[in-house]
Amino acid sequence: MWTIYGRPARYCDGLTRRNFLTIGGLSFGVGGLGLASILRAEALNDNSNASRSTTGLGHKAVIHVFLAGGPPHQDMWEIKTDAPSEIRGEFRPIPTNVPGIQICEVFPRLARLMDRCAIIRSVVGCKDRHESSQCLSGWDSTQMNALGGRPSVGSAAARLYGPVDPAVPPYIGLAEKTKHVPWSDSGSPGFLGPAYAPFKPDGPGMANMQLSDITLERLQDRRRLLASLDTMRRDIDASGAMASMDVFEQKAFDVLTSSKLLDALDLSKEDPKIVQRYGDGKPYKYQYDGAPTCNEHLLIARRLVEAGARCVSLSYGRWDSHSQNFDLVRDHGSKLDQCLSALIEDLEARGILDDVTVITWGEFGRTPKINGNAGRDHWSRVSCAHIAGGGIRAGQAIGATNRFGEYAVDRPVEQQSIIATLYHNLGIDTATTTLVDPTGRPQYLVEHGPVPELI
Numbered sequence: 001m002w003t004i005y006g007r008p009a010r011y012c013d014g015l016t017r018r019n020f021l022t023i024g025g026l027s028f029g030v031g032g033l034g035l036a037s038i039l040r041a042e043a044l045n046d047n048s049n050a051s052r053s054t055t056g057l058g059h060k061a062v063i064h065v066f067l068a069g070g071p072p073h074q075d076m077w078e079i080k081t082d083a084p085s086e087i088r089g090e091f092r093p094i095p096t097n098v099p100g101i102q103i104c105e106v107f108p109r110l111a112r113l114m115d116r117c118a119i120i121r122s123v124v125g126c127k128d129r130h131e132s133s134q135c136l137s138g139w140d141s142t143q144m145n146a147l148g149g150r151p152s153v154g155s156a157a158a159r160l161y162g163p164v165d166p167a168v169p170p171y172i173g174l175a176e177k178t179k180h181v182p183w184s185d186s187g188s189p190g191f192l193g194p195a196y197a198p199f200k201p202d203g204p205g206m207a208n209m210q211l212s213d214i215t216l217e218r219l220q221d222r223r224r225l226l227a228s229l230d231t232m233r234r235d236i237d238a239s240g241a242m243a244s245m246d247v248f249e250q251k252a253f254d255v256l257t258s259s260k261l262l263d264a265l266d267l268s269k270e271d272p273k274i275v276q277r278y279g280d281g282k283p284y285k286y287q288y289d290g291a292p293t294c295n296e297h298l299l300i301a302r303r304l305v306e307a308g309a310r311c312v313s314l315s316y317g318r319w320d321s322h323s324q325n326f327d328l329v330r331d332h333g334s335k336l337d338q339c340l341s342a343l344i345e346d347l348e349a350r351g352i353l354d355d356v357t358v359i360t361w362g363e364f365g366r367t368p369k370i371n372g373n374a375g376r377d378h379w380s381r382v383s384c385a386h387i388a389g390g391g392i393r394a395g396q397a398i399g400a401t402n403r404f405g406e407y408a409v410d411r412p413v414e415q416q417s418i419i420a421t422l423y424h425n426l427g428i429d430t431a432t433t434t435l436v437d438p439t440g441r442p443q444y445l446v447e448h449g450p451v452p453e454l455i
Contacts, residue, residue, distance in 0.1 A: 056350065056351035056352045056355060057305065057306065057352040057356065058164070058355075059164045059308070059310065059355070060310070060355055060357075060390070060425060060426045060427055061305040061309060061310050061311065061312070061355060061356045062153060062154070062157075062310070062311045062312075062356070062357045062358075062359065062390075062422050062426060063298070063301045063302070063305065063311075063312050063313075063314075063343070063358045063359070064135070064136060064153070064187075064312065064313040064314070064359055064422075065298065065314060065316050065340065065358065065359065065360040065361075066132050066313060066314065066316065066361075066362065067316060067317060067319050067336075067362035068130070068132065068178075068184075068291055068315045068316075068317070068318060068319060068320075068362065068363075069130065069183065069290055069317075069318050069319035069320030069321070069362060069363075070130075070320060070362045070363050070364045070365060070366060070378060070383070071319040071329075071361075071362045071365070071366070071383075071384070072089075072319075072321060072329060072365065072366035072376050073121065073123075073366065073379075073382060073383050073384035073401070073405060074087075074089065074365075074366070074368065074401070074405035075089050075091055075325065075326070075329050075366075075376075076103070076104050076107070076329070076333065077103050077104070077119040077121055077384050077386065077397070078119075078121045078384070078397075078400065078405065079091055079092065079093040079102065079103075079104055080368075080404065080405050081093060082403055083404050083405070086369055086370055087369055087370065087404050087405065089325075089326060089370065090326045091104050091105055091106070091326070091329070092105050093105070094107075094108065094111055095111065096110075096111040096112070097112050097114050097115050098114040098115050098395045098396070101114055101119075101395075101396075101397045103119070106330055106333035106334050107333060107336075109337045109338060109341035110337050110386075112341075113341055113344055113388075114394075114395060115394060115395040116348065116353065116388055116389075116394050117344070117387065117394055117395075118386075118387050118388070118392055118393070118397070118453075118454060119384065119385070119386050119396075119397045119398070120384060120385040120387070120397075120398045120399055120413050120418065120451070121384055121397060121398065121399045121400050121401060122382060122384075122398065122399025122400060122401060122408035122409075122410065122412050122413050123361070123365075123382065123384055123385055123408075123413050123414075123415055123418065124381070124382060124408055124412045124413065124414060124415065125414045125415040125416060126363060126364040126365070126380045126381075126382075126415055127140045127363075127364070128364060128380040129141070129363065130182050130183065130320070130363060131182050131185070131363060132183070132185040132186075132187065132315070132363065133149070133150070133152070133185070133187075133188060134363045134364075134415060135361055135362065135363060135415075136152040136153060136154070136185075136187040136188075137150045137151060137152040137153065137187070137188070137190065137419065138150075138153075138415060138416040138419030138420075138446045138448075139446075141188075144191060144437070144443075147190075147191040147437055147438050147439070148188075148190050148191040148192075148193065148438070149188055149190040149191065150188075150190045150443075151188065151189050151190035151191065151192045151196065151435065152171075152187030152188055152189070152313075153187075153311060153419060153422050153423065153426075154170070154171035154172075154173075154187050154198055154310065154311030154312075154313060155171060155187060155188070155189040155190065155192050155197065156192070156196075156423070156428070156435060156445055157170060157171065157310045157311055157428070158170040158171045158196045158310065158311075159192050159196050159435060160428060160433070160435075161310060163308065163310075164308035164309075165260065165307065165308035167260045167261055168260055168261050168264070168304070168308035168309055169198075169199035169261070169309065170308075170309060170310040170311070171187070171197075171198045171309070171310065171312075171313075172199050172200070172309045172311070172312050172313075173186020173187060173198035173199070173200045173312075173313050173314070174186070174200075174297045174300060174301065174312060174313070175200075175291065175313065175314055175315040176291050176292060176294060176315065178289060178291050178315070179288075179289035179290075180289040180290060183290050183291055183315055183318065184291060184315055185315075186198045186314075186315075187311075187313050191437045191443075192435065198311075198313065260307050261307065263307070264300070264303040264304045264306070264309075265300060265303070265304070267296060267299065267303075270299065270303065274299070274342075274346065275296070277342045277345075277346075278295045278296060278298060278338065278339045278342045278343070279295045279335065279338045279339055279342075280294075280295050280296060281295035281296070281335045281339065285328075285331045286317075286318060286327070286328045286331060286332065287318055288318055289318070290315075290317065290319075290320065291316060291317060291318060292317070293316060293331075293332055293335045293336070294314075294316070295335060295338065295339035295342075297314040297316070298314070298316075298339045298340065298342070298343045299339070299343070299346075300312075301314060302343060302346055302347065305352075306350075316336065316360075317332040317336070318332075319332065319362055321366065321375050321376055322371070322373065322376075322377055323371075323373035323374060323375040324373070324375060325366070325370070325374060325375045325376045326374060336360075340358070340386075344358065344388050344389070347389055353388070353389045354389065354390065354391040355389075355390075355391075356389045356390065357387065357389050357390030357392070357421075357422055357425040357426075358387065358388045359387050359418070359422060360385065360386040360387070361383065361384065361385035361386065361418075363383075364378060364379060364383050365380070365381070365382050365383035365384065365405075366378070366379050367379045368404045368405045381406065381407050382401055382405070382407055382408050383415075385418055387418070387421075387454070390421075390422075391425060392421075392454045392455070393453065393454055393455070396453065398411055398451065398453050398454075399411040399412065399413055411453075413451055414448045416446040416447055416448040417446075417448045417449060417450060417451045418451060419445075419446050420445075420446050420448055420449050420450040420451075421450040421454050421455065423445055423446070423450075424450040425455075428445070430444065430445045430449065430450070433445060
């Protein structure tokens with residue numbers, strides 16, 4: 001809820017001293033660290049416009065679809081028809097519009113779009129941990145933990161480029177809250193600090209994004225709010241930092257007073273036919289302690305990147321299929337087929353598919369052998385990924401696993417190489433770009449280069 005609150009004592013102007021403006025879980029004001037700090041990033045670098053292009057979107061962006069729980073690689077993009085029954089599973093492969101490439105039968109729409117996509121069947125470097133950080137940053141949560149961890153792609157892009165539009169945060173997380181908390185992690189800013197954390201609206205519900213107990217006219221009177229702060233602290237601030245807050249807080253107010261972010265989150269402003277094409281992913285099944293199959297989030301993600309977001313991450317479904325694996329894939333897979341294909345077609349129709357990279361994957365794969373509960377357990381030796389847009393060389397399947405789906409036998413692709421490809425598509429050279437950690441040391445974003453077949 002957008003609210004203004006403070007201590008009980010009030011003054012003649014009707015405001016309390018040291019009032020704080022809270023925007024969801026973010027705040028700004030004296031001692032506050034949040035939206036104003038995020039926007040302050042725009043002034044910290046000289047290349048805030050470096051990622052702008054002359055293409056339809058005007059900037060490069062990433063939509064990150066996290067399949068939380070670990071999707072079964074051998075039941076999605078590389079069906080093992082020659083494996084014995086205890087490994088093969090229940091699905092049959094279907095042809096795509098690229099000769100020689102087949103995928104699972106639950107993805108007929110995506111099969112017709114194979115020439116706009118690429119699948120990687122041999123992702124290696126995963127850890128057996130239910131952590132989105134592996135997919136959002138390329139690192140597990142133990143890396144540089146004492147300094148806050150490694151930043152996710154969205155946080156790094158926010159730090160390096162700043163916002164495209166001051167009214168739209170550069171990094172936005174749409175992940176619904178989950179009982180198993182790591183599955184709703186939208187990404188960490190790591191050692192970059194909270195200023196570069198993803199902005200998290202409370203889902204698509206507009207009720208939680210409205211101003212409360214204050215009129216827009218009163219909110220827009222920023223000087224009146226600033227005058228209510230403790231002026232003595234400004235007077236004794238020799239560094240000038242307090243005075244500089246005027247600039248950054250004005251930008252934070254831009255977010256509140258502009259309708260751009262709220263409009264992007266409001267699907268009532270979208271063409272109903274397009275909303276219908278994406279579907280709603282209901283009824284939500286096999287959710288348990290994970291995320292729902294919220295198809296609308298992919299549409300909202302498209303609207304957010306059009307509004308100016310550089311990176312949008314979301315968590316789609318719960319893929320930890322220790323039991324009922326095939327029923328789960330039929331449910332989640334068919335819903336993903338609808339919304340992911342709609343997103344790709346939508347981006348293409350708007351002329352911005354080359355500007356927006358859509359990556360869809362999970363933290364690891366599943367065991368080759370089917371267990372006694374018709375499920376597959378954790379398998380970190382190999383996993384898979386689906387990627388579209390961003391100007392990639394599409395229409396290909398990269399790598400392969402052995403007959404049983406146990407390990408990569410052809411073209412192993414490091415997980416970090418996929419992350420490096422996302423950076424490359426954003427216009428960031430991982431071979432030369434570094435971020436300075438709190439100790440003053442420069443840190444490379446990843447240790448592997450982009451996937452050469454894709455760029």
